[in-house]
Amino acid sequence: MAAPTPTPPTSPARRLLGLGPVTPGSAVWYYRRNWLGMVAACIVGAFVIAAIFAPWLTPYAEQGRGVPDLPQRLKGPNGSHWMGTDELGRDVLARVLFGARTALLVAIGVVVLAVVVGVLVGAIAGYFGGWVDEILMRITDTFLAFPPLLLAVIVAAALGASLQNTIVAIAVSWWPWYARQIRAQVLSLRERSYVKAVQAIGVPSHKIIRQHIIPNAMAPVWVQATADLGASILTAAGLSFVGLGPRPPTPDWGVMIADGRQFVLSGQWWIAVFAGAAITILALAFNLCGDVIRDVADPKTRGDQ
Amino acid sequence: MKRFRLIAVLVALTFAAAACGSSDTADGDAGETGGAATDGSFVYAFPFAITDLDPASAFSSENVVLQNVYESLTTFNPPGSAELLSPSLAESWTSNDDATEWTFTLREGVTFHDGTPLNAEAVRASLQRTIDLDLGAAFILLPIESMDVVDDLTITFTLGYPAPLDIVMSSNYGASIMSIDGSTQDAAWFNEGNDAGTGPYTISAFSPNEGTKLSRYDDYWGGWADGQFSEIDIQLVEDPVLAEQMIRAGDADATNNLPFDSYAALAEEESLSVVKGESMQNLFGLLNHERLSPEVREALVLSFPYDEVAENLYGGEATRAQGIIPQAVWGSSTDLDLPETDLDAAAKLLADAGTTDLSVTYSFDAGTTEQQQIGEVWKANLATIGIDLVLEPLTFDARWELAQADPANAQDIFTLFWFPTFVTPYDFMFSLFRSEEAPFFNLGYYSNPAFDDLIDEADALSGTDREAAIELFQQAGQTLIDDNSAVFMLDVPNVNVVQSNVEGYTPNPAYAGVIRFHELSRNE
Numbered sequence: 038m039a040a041p042t043p044t045p046p047t048s049p050a051r052r053l054l055g056l057g058p059v060t061p062g063s064a065v066w067y068y069r070r071n072w073l074g075m076v077a078a079c080i081v082g083a084f085v086i087a088a089i090f091a092p093w094l095t096p097y098a099e100q101g102r103g104v105p106d107l108p109q110r111l112k113g114p115n116g117s118h119w120m121g122t123d124e125l126g127r128d129v130l131a132r133v134l135f136g137a138r139t140a141l142l143v144a145i146g147v148v149v150l151a152v153v154v155g156v157l158v159g160a161i162a163g164y165f166g167g168w169v170d171e172i173l174m175r176i177t178d179t180f181l182a183f184p185p186l187l188l189a190v191i192v193a194a195a196l197g198a199s200l201q202n203t204i205v206a207i208a209v210s211w212w213p214w215y216a217r218q219i220r221a222q223v224l225s226l227r228e229r230s231y232v233k234a235v236q237a238i239g240v241p242s243h244k245i246i247r248q249h250i251i252p253n254a255m256a257p258v259w260v261q262a263t264a265d266l267g268a269s270i271l272t273a274a275g276l277s278f279v280g281l282g283p284r285p286p287t288p289d290w291g292v293m294i295a296d297g298r299q300f301v302l303s304g305q306w307w308i309a310v311f312a313g314a315a316i317t318i319l320a321l322a323f324n325l326c327g328d329v330i331r332d333v334a335d336p337k338t339r340g341d342q
Numbered sequence: 343m344k345r346f347r348l349i350a351v352l353v354a355l356t357f358a359a360a361a362c363g364s365s366d367t368a369d370g371d372a373g374e375t376g377g378a379a380t381d382g383s384f385v386y387a388f389p390f391a392i393t394d395l396d397p398a399s400a401f402s403s404e405n406v407v408l409q410n411v412y413e414s415l416t417t418f419n420p421p422g423s424a425e426l427l428s429p430s431l432a433e434s435w436t437s438n439d440d441a442t443e444w445t446f447t448l449r450e451g452v453t454f455h456d457g458t459p460l461n462a463e464a465v466r467a468s469l470q471r472t473i474d475l476d477l478g479a480a481f482i483l484l485p486i487e488s489m490d491v492v493d494d495l496t497i498t499f500t501l502g503y504p505a506p507l508d509i510v511m512s513s514n515y516g517a518s519i520m521s522i523d524g525s526t527q528d529a530a531w532f533n534e535g536n537d538a539g540t541g542p543y544t545i546s547a548f549s550p551n552e553g554t555k556l557s558r559y560d561d562y563w564g565g566w567a568d569g570q571f572s573e574i575d576i577q578l579v580e581d582p583v584l585a586e587q588m589i590r591a592g593d594a595d596a597t598n599n600l601p602f603d604s605y606a607a608l609a610e611e612e613s614l615s616v617v618k619g620e621s622m623q624n625l626f627g628l629l630n631h632e633r634l635s636p637e638v639r640e641a642l643v644l645s646f647p648y649d650e651v652a653e654n655l656y657g658g659e660a661t662r663a664q665g666i667i668p669q670a671v672w673g674s675s676t677d678l679d680l681p682e683t684d685l686d687a688a689a690k691l692l693a694d695a696g697t698t699d700l701s702v703t704y705s706f707d708a709g710t711t712e713q714q715q716i717g718e719v720w721k722a723n724l725a726t727i728g729i730d731l732v733l734e735p736l737t738f739d740a741r742w743e744l745a746q747a748d749p750a751n752a753q754d755i756f757t758l759f760w761f762p763t764f765v766t767p768y769d770f771m772f773s774l775f776r777s778e779e780a781p782f783f784n785l786g787y788y789s790n791p792a793f794d795d796l797i798d799e800a801d802a803l804s805g806t807d808r809e810a811a812i813e814l815f816q817q818a819g820q821t822l823i824d825d826n827s828a829v830f831m832l833d834v835p836n837v838n839v840v841q842s843n844v845e846g847y848t849p850n851p852a853y854a855g856v857i858r859f860h861e862l863s864r865n866e
Contacts, residue, residue: 104722105715107654111603124603124711125718126654280708284733286718299583299711302590303607 067333074329080322088137101131103286111305121307124296129308133315135288140270140319143204147269148262150208155215156258160246162216163223174220177213185210189272193281200283207272211265215258222254260334264327267320274316290316383573384844384859387585387594389709391578391739393550396532397518397539398471401478401763402738405514407554407576409856412518412539415446415465415511418765418852421620421670427512431460431519431540441504441805446511448495452563454521455537455544462497465489467525472516479516479763481772504805506766513764514853542860543574553577556859569863580709580737589614589839596840596847598855601711602657608839618659619836619849623761624668625660625713627704627829628774628786630756632749634702637695638729639826642702642755643681644688645723646829655712655719656834663830665819666770670833670851672808673767673815678823680830689727701730705745705753708735713757716831731755746780749787756785759834761854767815768801775822788827793818 047058059066068074092098097118100106105125114121120129162173180188193206226232227250235245276282277291285292290312297308390403397412415432419425432446452460466489473483485505490498499507511517524538535548542564543556556574558566566572577594579585582601588594590611600608609616627646629639652662667674692698702724706713714735721731734753736744745752760783763769773782776797777789800814822828836854840847846861 103718104725105719107650107719110654125715280735285714286721296711296714299586299601300603302583302586303604305603 064330064333068329071329071333073325074333077322077325077329080318081326084137084319084322085141087134088141091131091134091138095128095131095134097128097131098135100127101135101288103127103288105286111300113305114307120311121305123293123308124300129293129311132288132293133290133311136290136293136312136315137319139200139283139287139289140273140316143200143207143273144266144269144323146204147207147211147273148265150204151211151265152215152258152262154208155212156219156251156255158212159216159219160223160251160254163220164227164242164246164250166224170220173216177216180210180213181217183210186272186275189276190279190281193276198281198284200287203273203276203282206276206281207269211269215261218257218261219251219254222257223250226250226253256334260327260331263330264324267323267327270316270320270323382571383575384571384596384862385575385577385588385594386857387579387588387597388553388576388855389578389580389582389585389597389599391550391580391737392548392554392576393739394529394533395535395537395545395548396529397520398475398480398516399477399529401515403855405853406855406857407545407556408518408539409514409541409853410543410556410574410859411537411541411545412520413541414513414517414519415448416508418509418512418850420848420850420852427508430512431465432511435508437507441506442501444499444501444507445492446497446499448497449563450495452540453561454524454540455559456521456523457561458521458523460519460540461494462491464522464525465497465519466491467522468519469517471520471525472518479513482510482513482516482764482769485510501805503802505801506805509766510764512852514761514856515763517764546573551578562860564860567863569865571859571862571864574859582709582711589841592841595844596838596857598836598838599710600837600839602655602659602837603711605657605837605839613842615840615842617838617840617847617849619838620670620851621661621833621835622668622670622765622851623759623836623854624663624666624833625716625757625759625831626663626666627755627757627831628784628788629826629828630749630752630754630785631787631789631827633752633754635695635697636826637691638697638700638702641688641691641697641727641729642724643826643829644684644691645720645727645729646683646831647719647723648680648683648831650683651716651719652832655715656832659837660832660834663833665823665830666774666828667767667815667819668833671762671765671767671770673812675816675819678816678820680823683723685723685726692727692729698728699730700728701732702754703732703734704755704757705734705736705741706757707738707741716757742785745785746782749781752785755829757831758783758785761836762852765852766801766804767812767819768797768804771797771815771818771822772801775827786828788822788825790821790825793821793825796821 087094091101095101105127107126109122109126110124112118112122118128120133123129123132158173162170188210189206192209193202196202196206232245232249235249273282274291277289278295282291283289293312294309297312301309388406392404392407394400394404397408400408413430415430417428417430419428431449431452433449435444435446437444448460448462454460469483469489472480485501485503486499487502488500492498501507519540520538535545537545542559542562544559545554546557547555554576558572579588585597586600586604589597605616608614629642648662652660664674664676665678704717706717714733717731717733724731745756760770760774774784775788776784776794778784781787796814796818800811800818804811836849836851838849843865845863845865847857
């Protein structure tokens, strides 16, 4: 007789969230076994904590929000300014910490907006089919006809430079990908017998889509969305760099690189380098998380790491 | 599909990386267009687009090209010269005692680029064309009532009121002399890249988005010596970082308008010289009189960090502006009653007027580091008194167009650099503050008839009684300050970076940004 599988202990954090123990074979269990995924998750967690607690993590919170201190301008990294000061005398570390708020806000904002629009359009098109599908998908194709970055640049330029507009601009160029993905899912789901059954007993379409179709079609979307967080940080940084991001003095890594790069030639490397490092590390961490989640979600690639 | 999106993001990153990267990128770009090392050619990396090549209407950065292609009757000398003026197309000139009649004798043997000789009729026709078109800097010719061709090389001007016509004729804009054929052409002809000047260079290629190429005019009256440059390439380089990379790599022979923070490091490079000229240019913010109440304008004036900005930005080289007239221009004063930064007083003004939660737009030149830094420092001050300063960077052409369209919906604050058209206080006051029917450069939309009369009177006196004129100009300058017409920020020196092996460059603040390529030569 085989020994009974011991019940793994529930961590305090999971108890706090009202979650049960991690059972072997579950997605979380597989994720935890991937050390790279755990490192990436820790990095993302660190940035989230930095963003939330930025005002308490630095003595220069006002400078992080944009208040200049001209006499201290362009000082290299030192004991009181670990990452040096920028062209207006502000502490670069404080700017980077507050910049994490902007970056995460953009990343989440873009993905949420793109997912909401994409899922709605895709689900409606896939469920109803026919001319509704034709119209919605041709609209989607129109958006897909533009290179995403170019479309984002055009929209951002048309709307004017601000944080909200950056989010809208990137989301506008991204929702069609989600729409197509969810439509493909819905096309197969709507033929399933349980859907046919609820249709037969007269449940209204909007309820079927909301309660039976979308929840079952979302798995690949979540995988995609996690991976897209990193890409949206990069795209937002690109827009900021060319002057289409939030206006100064909003702390923003892309703007910091743009403003700081002119000082690199005269030896004041720290503004652009630390902001660039923050972008690289966070985007990389998001991408790694996305990769691991994709592997975990797909039984074929789950094998032991 | 997914990969496609990743590629787009990678492209964006590469874009960013290329911009922050080494100077290799600049090498690649500039190498093909003829590097600085090529014999006989000179590359000027210039940050502003040149859009109008008609000398009668051009009134912006075009002088960088036009001052090398066209000449005027006289030239204003750099500060420290024994004489105020040098002869140019005129060899000599005289006036009557009350400066209302001027006779100029023209240089002999000068030819236009089309081969026709310079004569009095060409001078008359050129100036008449500028007067008739009434664009750009045509106002400098307002005193002229009639022009009489006495003989082939003599022309007499009769003025409606006294004016220093010899100085007017040295103007940076509006005083260019062109051939008789050129005088019959329209703006389109000039903007196809044609020219009709007498200067040392002719325009050989022109594209507003790329730049202007000049070739030497072999029959130039000033002659040519060995080592002088025969080909000039004025490249449009809007990105100051790229311009700095080009000058460091030797792909440009000269550039200007780099961030002042970079000059200290550039001065240490043996292959470069950083040339600072005396300042006849100043930076100010014109306050929109259609949109801002007197209380808000005063609060803006009181909240500006004058000393903080002067001490810390522009590498400490700029000085606080003493009103609208820069210190190196005659008629300037250090005795005007200037406002001081006083945030408490500004807050009280707003509270008394019941103004709260105000948003004010600050229109400035995209890419000019210092204007943005000033905006950010000012914004921090204004935030403490409840005004949100919204920074709006745009290219100069774009924001100028917006500002001219509809004052009631335009920017609240328009930052502007001004350098003299010809060296007189009247130019600053007339161009920037005299009442205008349609906005041109009076972009604060200021209108004060008493001020208009005062400066007109001062201008009429400047030909005969300089002292009395100065007194009136200073009175007018104080009026502008008392009316909170603008925030007078800084007098800013003009700095050019030139390769050390280029000889002969003397900065002349009367022609800011202009390099007279004919004066230069390469010392190998």
